[in-house]
Structures are given as structure tokens and as C-alpha cells.
Amino acid sequence: MFYELRMYHAVPGRLEELVERIGQVLPPFFERHGFPPRLAQWTVSAGPSVPMFVWLLRWPGGFEQRSRCFAGLGADQEWQAIRQRTNGTSEMVQRYDLRFLTASTAWNPSEADDTAPQPVEADLFELRIHAVRVGSQGTANEFLAQSYLPAMAASGATVLGLFENQTGPANPGVTMLLGWRNYNDRRSGLRQLETMPDLRTSSAAQTLGSAACILLEPTPYGRPNHDLRTVT
Template identity: 30%
Template sequence: MIHELRLYAVAPGRMADVHDRFNRHFPALFEKHGVDCVARWQAVAGPDAPRFAYLMAYRDYAHREAVWASFYADAEWWRVRAETNAGHEMVERHDLFFLKPNAAWPALAGAEAAEPVGGLHELVQQQIAPGQNANANVFLHETWLPRVREAGARVLAVWDMAAGAGMQKIVLLYAWPDAAAWHAGRQRLDRDAALQAEFAAQRARHGTALFQRAEVNLLEPAPGATLRAGLGRIA
């Protein structure tokens, strides 16, 4: 399966209109055309503010193309678009990414997959050193993710970037209980002596740390949205 992540830079004063479109108009349209929107958020911190994000799940690329061909052929969508834009585009910029599950992300089953997940969510687009994907995956699985969990986060998803800006990336989604827990957890990671020693060893071994710069968005679930732990991916 694949996921599609869309990040929208919203025109000033139009975020409520975006939420209204998703709550009032899109449920029926998405159901009609088979769009499986598994999460949506409003960013509370990060680039391109104000920012809206949503995530969709598909069986494969052919499924994605069929879904959206059907959606865009529907005159009702174009009517809704004109009505809700009200003469001015509510989205000033959109970034689109295709993501595929990384081996470090186990699929959930049953009740665990259906569990609602609230709190503060952290979306990290983590740049990987060129040519170091295999080593980065070992570090991710054996060292980084266990440390993140110890710091207080739930690891919701781990993806490889399949298409989008900056291909050499791992995309991570964490859930923290709240902003205070996120702040304390990040401080713990920054001060982790064993992690610092590991990064120093990577620089000595590879000439660079395996994890390089990252784009981070702090997200809260959009009004009316419920994120399920499985994110549409079920074992």
C-alpha cells in the first residue's frame, strides 16, 4: 500500500473555511469516489504557517489514479470548490508526497489499529545522508526509535519517501501526550549522551551523521477528525 501526504499553506484567515470544506462537503464526496482520508491536522508550529495537512491511503498507484480521476470528473466537486473558495483560493501552496511503509513500521490489527490517537503529533521529514539508506535504517530501527519511545512518544508511522521534494528521506509520525511531553521528550533526546556518541561515531565512520537536516511540523487533529492508529494500514 501507499500513503499520500498533502501539506497546504492556507491563505490568512481561511483555515476555518478549509475545515468547513472537509467537515461539510468532503465526507460525501470522498465516500462516493473511494478517497480514504485517514488523518487530517492543523499545524501549530512549522514552516508555511498557517498549514493544513491530510493523509490518504491507497492499495497502490493505480488505485490512487482511479480514485482521483473519478473525483475530478464529478461536477459536484467543481461546484463545491467554487462555493467554498468564494472568489479567492483558500490554499496558496500545496506540497504532495507519496510514502511507502518502512520495514521499521509494523502493521497493526483489529482493535489496536482502530484505536483513536489524540495528543500532539509530530511529523518529521528526516533527510538521510546520500547513499546511506541501509545504515540509516539499522540506526533507525535499533537505536533511534527505541530512544523516541523511551522519551515518551508513540511511533505512529515510519515511511520511506517514494516521490516528492527531497527523495532521500524517511518520514516519521509521532504522537506525544501533549506539548509539555513533547518539549520534555525532545530535551531528553537532545541531551542523550549515548545518542551524541553514536552521531560522533557515524561522523568518524561515514564522514557525516546518518540523519541530517529535518523539516518538523507539530500538528493537532483537525476539528471533526479522528486519527486511528492503523492509518488505514491493517495487518
């Protein structure tokens, strides 16, 4: 099993059309070809590239399932006709940034009961992407589990997921997904983190590079749940 973070760099002026296509037009075709449920989807409000659309999938069947699903979608003539019609005279997407992730051993949410996970009470989400010093993944995981994740939670963030990067520019590295109530809560939470010197000065903390941050806002078609590992 692995996760796929799909980051679409939209053509300026066409982001809303792209959100509508992925959120409303494509789901019947996803279901037809056996795609897993989308775990969440967002637009980028701040980061290295805007406009951008981001969505997250989990592939329980691994790369074999992924290849089969995308091959079926690509060969679907009905979808291709809709795609060409909605594209008009140009594509909606300039380029893709696809990242494969696996759940980190440092990510240990509390055991949930049998009820379905509830939507997160957040209007702002954040991807924090850290490089990890080569050969230091174990030390980094220990620091994340014992210090960093609890500090984030104490500062007002909902820790939705922690992943080890299998592809992408920060490799080895980790990607953290956080939920915040709003921009003000994030600002005050990060100020609180600055008062925790161990998060910056301990030897374990030095295994993590500085964070590249991408701020995300949910679309009407998909909000993340508390435990992305148990969503079905």
C-alpha cells in the same frame, strides 16, 4: 501501496473554511469516487509555513487507484458547483505540497489483535523529516529500528509511523509521525533525548540529517490511530 501526505498552504483567514470543506463537505464525494479513508488530518501550529492544512491517505491500489479517484472527483459536476460556491471570489488554497511515502522496513509495530486500532491519546502531533545520506538507507533503517524509535517511545512519544520519502525535498530521506500528549510533554521528552549521546554521535546516527519539524493539531474530523498500516 503507498501513502500520500497532502499539505495545503491556505490563504490567510480561510483555514477554518478549508478544514470544514475537507472534513465535512468532501467525504460523501470521496466515498462516491472510491477514495480510501482519510487516515488523519491536522492544522499546522508551528513549522516552516502557516497557515497550513495537512492530511494523510493510504492508497492500497497504488497510483492507478489514485488517478481514477481524482479523475472522478474532478469530473463531478455537483462537487465542482459546491467548490465554486464555497470558494467565493478566490481559492482557499495558495498551493499544494504533495509527498508520496512508503512504509519503512524499520517501522515494526507490535502485532495487533483483530480489534480495531484505538485513537491515540495525544493532542499534539509531529512530523520529523530527515534527509538520509545517499547510499546509507540500510544503515539508517537499522539505527532507526534499534535506537531512534525506541528512544522516542521512551521519551513519551507515540510512534505512529515511519516512512521512506519517495518525493519531496528530503529525498532520500524518512518522515516520522509522532504523537505527544501536549507541548510540555514534548519539551521534556526532547530534553531527555539530549541525554542519549548515541543518538547523535554514533556512526549510524550520522546517516540521518537534522530533523525538520512540523507540529500538528488534530481537527474535529480525523485523529490518527495507533497503527496506520491496519486502518481500513
